[in-house]
Amino acid sequence: xxxxxxxxxxxxxxxxxxxxxxxxxxGTGALVRFILRRDRIKLPAWLLGMALLLSMxxxxxxxxxxxxxxxxxxxxxxxxxxxxxxxxxxxxxxxxTERYVVGVYGLFFFVxxxxxxxxxxxRHTRAEEQNGRAELVRSAVVGRNAHLTAALVVAAGANxxxxxxxxxxxxxxxxxxxxxxxxGASVGAVGLVFAGVTALTVQVTExxxxxxxxxxTVLGAAWAVRAAGDMIEDYGSPLSWFSPLAWSxxxxxxxxxxxxxxxxxxxxxxxxxxAGYALSGRRDVGAGLVAARAGRTDAAPWLRSPLTAAFRLQxxxxxxxxxxxxxxxxxxxxxxxxxxxPANMSEDRIDMFGGSVDTLLDGYLGVITMFTxxxxxxxxxxxxxxxxxxxxxxRAEPVLATATSRWAWFGGYLTVLALGLxxxxxxxxxxTGIAAAVAESDGSYVWDLTAAHLAHAPGILVMLGLAALLxxxxxxxxxxxxxxxxxxxxxxxxxxxxxxxxxxxxxSPVEHAGQPPLDDVSWPATVTLLLIAxxxxxxxxxxxxRRDLETx
Amino acid sequence: MxxxxxxxxxxxxxxxxxxxNGLQLSVKxxxxxxxxxxxxxxxxxxxxxxLGLLRADSGRAEVLGADPWRxxxxxxxxxxxxxxxxxxxxxxxxxxxxxxxxRLRGGLDKARRDELIERFDLDPTxxxxxxxxxxxxxxxxxxxxxxDAELLLLDEPTAGLDxxxxxxxxxxxxxxxxxxxxxxxxSHILAQVEKLADRISIIRQGEIVxxxxxxxxxxLTRTTIEALTRQPVTGMERLPGIHDLEAGDGPVxxxxxxxxxxxxxxxxxxxxxxxxxxxxxxxxxxxxRHYGDELAAAGExxxxxx
Ligand SMILES: Nc1ncnc2c1ncn2[C@@H]1O[C@H](COP(=O)(O)OP(=O)(O)O)[C@@H](O)[C@H]1O
Ligand SMILES: [Mg+2]
Numbered sequence: 079x080x081x082x083x084x085x086x087x088x089x090x091x092x093x094x095x096x097x098x099x100x101x102x103x104x105g106t107g108a109l110v111r112f113i114l115r116r117d118r119i120k121l122p123a124w125l126l127g128m129a130l131l132l133s134m135x136x137x138x139x140x141x142x143x144x145x146x147x148x149x150x151x152x153x154x155x156x157x158x159x160x161x162x163x164x165x166x167x168x169x170x171x172x173x174x175t176e177r178y179v180v181g182v183y184g185l186f187f188f189v190x191x192x193x194x195x196x197x198x199x200x201r202h203t204r205a206e207e208q209n210g211r212a213e214l215v216r217s218a219v220v221g222r223n224a225h226l227t228a229a230l231v232v233a234a235g236a237n238x239x240x241x242x243x244x245x246x247x248x249x250x251x252x253x254x255x256x257x258x259x260x261x262g263a264s265v266g267a268v269g270l271v272f273a274g275v276t277a278l279t280v281q282v283t284e285x286x287x288x289x290x291x292x293x294x295t296v297l298g299a300a301w302a303v304r305a306a307g308d309m310i311e312d313y314g315s316p317l318s319w320f321s322p323l324a325w326s327x328x329x330x331x332x333x334x335x336x337x338x339x340x341x342x343x344x345x346x347x348x349x350x351x352x353a354g355y356a357l358s359g360r361r362d363v364g365a366g367l368v369a370a371r372a373g374r375t376d377a378a379p380w381l382r383s384p385l386t387a388a389f390r391l392q393x394x395x396x397x398x399x400x401x402x403x404x405x406x407x408x409x410x411x412x413x414x415x416x417x418x419x420p421a422n423m424s425e426d427r428i429d430m431f432g433g434s435v436d437t438l439l440d441g442y443l444g445v446i447t448m449f450t451x452x453x454x455x456x457x458x459x460x461x462x463x464x465x466x467x468x469x470x471x472x473r474a475e476p477v478l479a480t481a482t483s484r485w486a487w488f489g490g491y492l493t494v495l496a497l498g499l500x501x502x503x504x505x506x507x508x509x510t511g512i513a514a515a516v517a518e519s520d521g522s523y524v525w526d527l528t529a530a531h532l533a534h535a536p537g538i539l540v541m542l543g544l545a546a547l548l549x550x551x552x553x554x555x556x557x558x559x560x561x562x563x564x565x566x567x568x569x570x571x572x573x574x575x576x577x578x579x580x581x582x583x584x585x586s587p588v589e590h591a592g593q594p595p596l597d598d599v600s601w602p603a604t605v606t607l608l609l610i611a612x613x614x615x616x617x618x619x620x621x622x623x624r625r626d627l628e629t630x
Numbered sequence: 631m632x633x634x635x636x637x638x639x640x641x642x643x644x645x646x647x648x649x650x651n652g653l654q655l656s657v658k659x660x661x662x663x664x665x666x667x668x669x670x671x672x673x674x675x676x677x678x679x680x681l682g683l684l685r686a687d688s689g690r691a692e693v694l695g696a697d698p699w700r701x702x703x704x705x706x707x708x709x710x711x712x713x714x715x716x717x718x719x720x721x722x723x724x725x726x727x728x729x730x731x732x733r734l735r736g737g738l739d740k741a742r743r744d745e746l747i748e749r750f751d752l753d754p755t756x757x758x759x760x761x762x763x764x765x766x767x768x769x770x771x772x773x774x775x776x777x778d779a780e781l782l783l784l785d786e787p788t789a790g791l792d793x794x795x796x797x798x799x800x801x802x803x804x805x806x807x808x809x810x811x812x813x814x815x816x817s818h819i820l821a822q823v824e825k826l827a828d829r830i831s832i833i834r835q836g837e838i839v840x841x842x843x844x845x846x847x848x849x850l851t852r853t854t855i856e857a858l859t860r861q862p863v864t865g866m867e868r869l870p871g872i873h874d875l876e877a878g879d880g881p882v883x884x885x886x887x888x889x890x891x892x893x894x895x896x897x898x899x900x901x902x903x904x905x906x907x908x909x910x911x912x913x914x915x916x917x918x919r920h921y922g923d924e925l926a927a928a929g930e931x932x933x934x935x936x
Binding site for chain 2 (some may be wrong): 131166284285372373375376377378381382383385387390391394471472473476477478479480481482483624625626627
């Protein structure tokens with residue numbers, strides 16, 4: 079076996095001091111096929127999923143662009159600061175379905191294409207090195223650059239396929255051929271850029287997750303720069319052009335389509351990928367450019383109880399969620415005046431924002447608060463799922479083999495999540511309130527919105543209780559909590575508009591808090607929700623004490 | 631109290647798999663007890679039941695005089711555990727993990743912790759996700775051995791260690807034994823426990839099939855001998871307890887029952903022994919003997935095992 083391999087090796091013969099250029103790529107073809115085989119489900123799922131999503135958006139939005147009133151509603155989302163969140167807003171003076179989908183929902187496709195590409199490249203380069211498989215593969219007739227090249231080839235192919243597919247979906251729904259393809263290409267271009275960026279970040283760190291996090295940060299920064307740039311000036315300012323996402327927006331499909339901005343995307347993809355190759359040539363297999371940082375020799379003195387241990391393990395997540403929700407709360411809090419302008423607002427939207435023109439702003443803030451609360455619910459459910467991961471991965475086992483009871487261990491998680499939730503709602507509420515107070519020049523919003531956010535805590539604690547109960551009784555079904563969360567969001571947004579019956583709305587724990595700050599805090603509801611949450615959590619704890627610890 | 635662990639008729643099923651099938655285990659206080667069995671025999675399941683992490687379907691288990699399911703927490707203050715598959719927290723360092731586990735048990739001896747880290751040549755500043763399997767195992771071993779637990783439950787603790795570290799490990803366990811602590815040491819390789827264990831229990835398909843000292847067990851089994859002699863070996867086949875004899879032009883090979891070893895070696899020496907190797911029975915051979923008994927009992931030809 080070994081001898082066969084050496085015999086076949088093209089140029090590792092004696093005297094060849096440096097590898098020949100072609101050698102560095104030896105085996106690329108085989109690796110490409112190997113990647114396609116390993117991703118034979120994942121990659122088509124990404125592509126078809128995005129095609130399906132586009133189809134859904136097109137059909138959904140077509141229903142919303144029928145009357146002038148509806149188009150006025152959509153305009154609100156496409157202009158000013160709100161519009162800048164999604165894009166520069168081309169075509170908003172005469173909104174059509176395809177213009178709206180490309181101009182607003184285009185952002186979702188950019189982000190998805192970027193994620194598909196960056197995960198793909200990281201998965202087949204750094205992740206392979208990290209788990210040692212690359213070493214095994216590279217000891218065969220596989221060149222130094224083969225892994226990276228193969229991953230980039232597949233990423234490029236996937237993005238070309240994506241461009242064609244999205245163009246096809248546009249055409250199939252009757253929205254022009256060339257512009258549809260241009261939109262597809264704009265999405266694919268974002269994917270290519272982030273494949274290139276990831277080719278660079280995977281060289282820097284030893285860990286796949288850190289490499290994807292870095293590329294993800296670049297994506298976040300690209301969005302922030304584009305959004306800020308587009309806020310400064312209608313249809314984008316010079317600042318916008320520093321973001322690769324802007325280039326894909328600036329192709330202006332269905333307005334006056336132009337291809338040349340995509341040259342910038344291709345250029346950046348090429349530059350970053352080349353830099354990746356250069357760095358890759360300067361390091362060992364498995365190593366990063368930045369050596370892994372050493373940590374503490376001893377644990378901090380406070381890390382000594384199940385509660386503090388749960389906090390230590392959840393800390394990064396809690397901080398991340400709080401920062402993200404605070405930023406979005408600040409943004410949405412400041413946008414109130416503009417969004418809640420009653421002129422030309424449709425009946426539907428007035429219903430959603432509380433039903434009365436006089437309290438539109440409070441109604442809007444109520445929707446934002448409810449939305450934030452549901453997002454906080456995601457954090458809480460993820461927290462319970464991470465406790466479950468601790469259990470199944472076997473990390474809970476050595477802890478529960480110490481003098482730590484099941485109650486203390488899982489109770490520690492629940493306590494950290496509950497306190498973290500309340501602290502987070504407090505901080506986010508303050509931030510939203512301050513932004514609204516500044517925008518409205520009315521200081522009372524600080525207190526009102528803080529209270530409004532906290533008023534949602536009991537409802538979200540019921541979600542925590544539900545997840546805790548499932549953890550104890552039927553841990554495989556913790557995911558059911560997601561459905562409840564999704565249902566609550568649905569009821570919060572559309573319950574009024576769709577005239578859902580009272581009982582159907584009452585199924586949502588979030589609904590019982592009303593729509594603060596529009597509604598006052600209802601103390602009986604608050605107390606009832608807290609009691610239900612406590613009962614559910616206690617039942618979960620008892621059930622966990624009685625069941626086997628499950629490790630896989 | 632003379633027994634640290636007693637189980638009787640322990641049964642534990644996972645769906646249709648009966649992981650423990652009437653397990654009878656007994657470990658005396660102060661002994662190092664080898665717990666041997668092939669993969670999937672039920673070693674880890676037994677240890678998890680003894681820790682109260684799993685609840686037995688039926689049967690009784692008593693650890694340090696208490697019921698491990700009902701009095702788990704109180705018991706755990708007196709027990710240290712090394713899991714079979716050590717998983718560490720990705721963003722905690724090895725040192726942090728050792729301290730956390732030690733403190734949760736009720737405190738650990740800092741000097742002893744540092745000494746063990748040094749002896750096992752462990753870098754405590756690395757993050758959990760960067761440790762190799764062997765190093766993850768060392769973290770769990772240090773956390774367990776730095777405690778003053780009376781009873782240590784070690785599930786294949788040396789599976790990922792290199793030979794050098796295995797020697798260190800044996801040394802440390804010897805120290806613990808000298809201090810009178812009780813150790814249950816599981817493994818699927820006889821060689822890993824034979825240096826340490828006072829007594830051994832062999833588990834197969836959720837049942838203990840043999841218990842005793844290694845010497846007792848060896849009595850019941852065969853040693854394989856291979857020798858190079860000056861003169862051709864003849865007549866060995868007439869001696870009692872000789873099996874699988876191969877005596878031709880080259881070296882002579884045979885297996886001999888433990889009780890007849892002395893006679894065989896004496897006979898062999900007459901032919902002028904130039905080189906001699908002997909292989910004590912491996913776990914597989916100890917197990918095979920049991921299979922052999924079972925097969926014979928079932929009235930089937932036991933082949934060359936018998
Ligand atoms: N949580 C579980 N779910 C289902 N089957 C299990 C589980 N744990 C162990 N088993 C099964 O029980 C048997 C004994 O496993 P285990 O105790 O881990 O064996 P050992 O540690 O001796 O290798 C095996 O057949 C294994 O597949
Ligand atoms: Mg095991």
